Amino acid sequence: MAGATASDAHPTMGVKIFSAGAAACLADVVTFPLDTAKVRLQIQGECRTSSAVRYKGVLGTITTLAKTEGPMKLYSGLPAGLQRQMSFASLRIGLYDTVQELFSAGREATLGSKILAGLTTGGVAVFIGQPTEVVKVRLQAQSHLHGPQPRYTGTYNAYRIIATTEGLTGLWKGTTPNLMRNVIINCTELVTYDLMKGVFVNNKLLADDLPCHFVSALIAGFCTTLLSSPVDVVKTRFVNSSPGQYTSVPNCAMAMFTKEGPTAFFKGFVPSFLRLASWNVIMFVCFEHLKRELMKSRQTVDCTT
Incomplete structure (x- = not known):
């Protein structure tokens, strides 16, 4: 990232990948209840029965779920979430600097090379980590209140049932909206963080330490949530849907728009921001x-040897 100092100059690609994966897992553990609340708010509106539990706001959703x-239940799907971060965040974040250097070809990185790096690492990571995303979302959305038998009894049970009932392609369901979402998130999150950190450090507004990382990550979290929310809601609805409920991603988006209006695309915005902003702060600082x-x-070690 921009503004490296002598103390942290030139970390190896392996160090970046490991650090990104470990930091992302820690951030996921801390913020997972917010992510679960976001998913429940995003799928709200699909079930119109009078007995359906209604969620209101972030704290209201978390409280209702817990009661x-x-x-x-707030941590349902956490194993899949951690698997997702180890296979997804470690690549999209850990490889960002390396890919950015390839695109800049030894010259100073431009905005274009930063965006291209975000597009590339985000796209590759989505294809690798999509099965973990599908399982995570379905376990978070699953509620025993809507039927006597849950769809899945656990993480690996979910992988098995999805693969056997929907085929291997079922594990990559929603790849298109998730690709769009994560390309937006990766570009906005990493590029905004990189640019803000560079502005603060290069203009001597903040040193390259905790306050700089905190503020840069917070700004990146807000910008990312604002741009990615509509695609994120469609992705969640489509991934969680039963076979045949929606014929395609555009059909899912159109159904949301006609039945619930344009505000449906920003359902769960507050928990999305709280989760993404806090996730960004914890992840980037760590x-x-x-x-x-x-x-x-x-x-x-090198000195002692």
Whole structure:
């Protein structure tokens, strides 16, 4: 990322990938209840029965979930979420600098090379991590209140049932909207963070430390949520849908628009922002710290040997 100092200069690609994966997993553990609340709010409106539980706001959704289905329901799908971060975030974030250097061809990175790097790493990561996204969303959306038997009893049960009933392609269901979503998120999140960090450090407004990382990540979180929300809602609805419920991604989007209006595309915006902003802050702060500490440890080992 921009503004590297001597203490954290030139971390290796392996260090970046490991640091990104570990930091993303930590951020996911802390913010997962917000993500679950976001999913429940996004799918609300599909079930019109009078007995359906209604969720209102972030805290209201979390409280209702904890009361009606138990506190552990807030972490339903966490194993798949961690698998997603290890296969997804580690690549899209850990490879960003390396790919950016390839596109800039040794010259100073431009906005264009930053965007291309975000597009490339985000796209590759989606195809690799999509099965974990499908399982995570379905487990988060699953409620025992809507039937005597849950669709899935656990993470690996979900993988097996989806693969056997929907085919292997079922594990890559919703790849198109998820690709659109994550390309937007990856570009906006990483490029905004990189640019803001560069502005703060290069103009000596903030040093390359915790306050700079915190503010840059917060700004990146807001911009990312604003741009990605419509695609995120469509992705969640389509991924969670039963076979045949929607004929295509555009059909899903059109059904939302005609039945619930344009505001449906911003359902769950507040928990999305709270989750993404807090996730960004935790991830980027830990990512920067881990990179520095790992490089210091490596330098210490090199000196002793």
